[in-house]
Every structure is written in C-alpha cells, then in structure tokens.
Amino acid sequence: MFLKIRPDSTDNHNENTLKLTLEPEADLPDDPQKLGLTPWNGLLRAVKAPNDDLAGKLGNWILTAWRGTDNRIDPNAIEDILVVCNYSL
Numbered sequence: 001m002f003l004k005i006r007p008d009s010t011d012n013h014n015e016n017t018l019k020l021t022l023e024p025e026a027d028l029p030d031d032p033q034k035l036g037l038t039p040w041n042g043l044l045r046a047v048k049a050p051n052d053d054l055a056g057k058l059g060n061w062i063l064t065a066w067r068g069t070d071n072r073i074d075p076n077a078i079e080d081i082l083v084v085c086n087y088s089l
Contacts, residue, residue: 001035001063002082003044009077015044017067022048025060032064 001022005013015037023032035046063083067073 001046001048001084002040002080003037003046004042004079004081005044006077006079009074012071013067013073013077015039017071018044018073019066019068020046021062021064022046023062023064025062028062 001020003018018037020035020037021032022035023029035048037044037046039045065073
C-alpha cells in the first residue's frame with residue numbers, strides 16, 4: 001500500500017503519527033496487527049506480510065486508518081492511496 005500525503009500536512013500526517021490495519025471482513029480479529037509505515041520515494045509504504053492466516057481469505061477487506069489515540073485524519077491531508085494486491089496459485 002502506498003499513501004501520498006500533501007506536502008503541507010507531512011508534519012502531523014507521517015510514518016510516526018499514522019496508524020493502519022488491513023483485515024479480511026469475514027474474520028476481523030479483536031486486536032488487528034498495525035501495519036508499519038516507511039518513507040519511500042516521497043510516499044509512505046506499508047506491507048501486509050503474507051502468512052498462513054490469510055490463506056483463502058478472498059472477499060471484502062477493511063482498511064482502517066487513524067492518527068494517534070484521539071486524533072482524526074484530516075481528509076485533505078491524504079492526496080492518494082494505492083493498494084497493490086498480489087496472489088498466486
């Protein structure tokens with residue numbers, strides 16, 4: 001996943017302040033694993049590592065994003081989000 005943050009919002013919307021989870025809708029855990037964000041070519045990059053728990057989890061997924069404990073994300077801060085999905089048989 002790649003996030004493009006508007007230049008005027010990077011002080012409070014960055015890899016240290018943004019939190020993300022990505023989980024299958026059919027099997028939402030009580031405590032989902034947060035995705036780590038790292039800077040990459042002017043974007044923020046996050047990876048959902050493949051593992052046996054994800055096998056056969058086709059269907060709808062839920063992306064949750066927040067900033068800190070009580071801070072909402074400014075919708076104008078995010079310029080674009082790109083989710084790249086990969087599968088193999």
